[in-house]
Every structure is written in structure tokens, then in C-alpha cells.
Amino acid sequence: DVQLVESGGGLVKPGQSLRLSCVASGFTLSSFAMNWVRQPPGKGLEWVASIRNGDTDRYANSVKGRFTMSRDNAKNSLYLQMNSLRVEDTAVYYCARGLSESQFDFDHWGQGTLVTVSS
Amino acid sequence: QSVLRQPPSASGTLGQRVTISCSGAISNIGRFGVNWYQQLPGTAPKFVMYSNTQRPSGVPDRFSGFKSGTSVSLAISGLQSEDEADYYCVAWDDSLNGWAFGGGTKLTVL
16 A cells, blocks of 8 residues: 655744655656645645756745755655745645656645644 | 636535636736645645546546636536635735735535
């Protein structure tokens, strides 16, 4: 069974950094496009970033230059390095698998990890 | 303001058919397929429709999708209590060079 488990969320102050992790099981992470999607408390879904082999990473304008997505194939894990965090970055962050190596379409999601940015 | 526009709420009675709309522009729905996600309270989204009209494996055939121009719809027939959830449409947007979500529609089963 495909499983994605996020971790690394927590409470931080504005301007600080946080690194989220997403461990995949049931499939080889390097063989799929991967994504991060977030959801502010009580609000809708917002795409954050996408990565796939042989292509430039894509980022939402709201996080470009502050967030960096990466993966460690040996650990079958995906990461989101978040710097210069803002109050408006407060959300549940989901990692989501793409449909294939080339397709970003989100087919499986993790349970999410909550990031709270507050002074 | 979301790039894709959805009604904030929809409702139907048990057994009824309900439709949720999602409208966009040439740069998104006009050029690319739309996916739909169902989110039950307190849970992660679930993939229920792919590329406008394709049902992912395991999704009941009560769910169907339609597209016309720069608008799409998700229809749920034979409404059941477990269909009560938030529904989101999403499509790639050329102008954003990224994914654009609708604001979500809260479906209530009366």
C-alpha cells in the first residue's frame, strides 16, 4: 500500500526556519513526481511546490525564494526546507505523490503536518 | 481569491443527484485537465476525478465529471451520507506555471 508520512511541523517565530520531511513506503519515491500542498486552518487547499526528474522544480509565487524542495532517494524521503517563515505560512502541509514520473497530478496524500508561525 | 471559482456550498437529499461547478480560464481549464478531491472533516484529500472525466481506481461510478469550455462539473448521483465533505477542483495554470485550486465547495447531505 502507498503510504506517505509527514513530520517536522511545529511552532516557530516569524523569520525562523523549519524543515519538513515526508517518508514514502509502498513505492519508490524517485520514480514519481512529488508535491507539497498546504491548507491554512479552516481554509482551502493551496499548491506549494512540485518536483520531478529532469525538470526544474516549481514553486508557488508566495514561497518562491524562501522554500526549497528536495528528495533523498536512498531514504525514500521528500523534504521541504522553509526559510524566512511568515505568519501566513501557517497551515497543515501535505506531501502528495504524482501520478507518474512525469505527471504532477496528486494521487496519494499523507496525513499532513501542522506548521504554526506566530510571535 | 482563488483562480478557479467554485460555489462555497451545495446540498442534496439522500439518493438525489447533485452537481458542483468549477469555472476557470483558457490558461487553466481551457488547456488542461481538471482533477477533483474530496476532503472529509479532519482528513487528507482523496482523489475522486482525474482529467475532467476519469475516475481513479476505487471511486464509485456514482461520481462523474463533465467539461464544457472553461468550466467543469463534478456530479454525484445516489447521494449518500458519506458523501458529505468539502470538494476541490484543481488544474495546471500556464500563467502561474503552477497548480491552481478552487476555493472548495462544502457539500451537505440533508
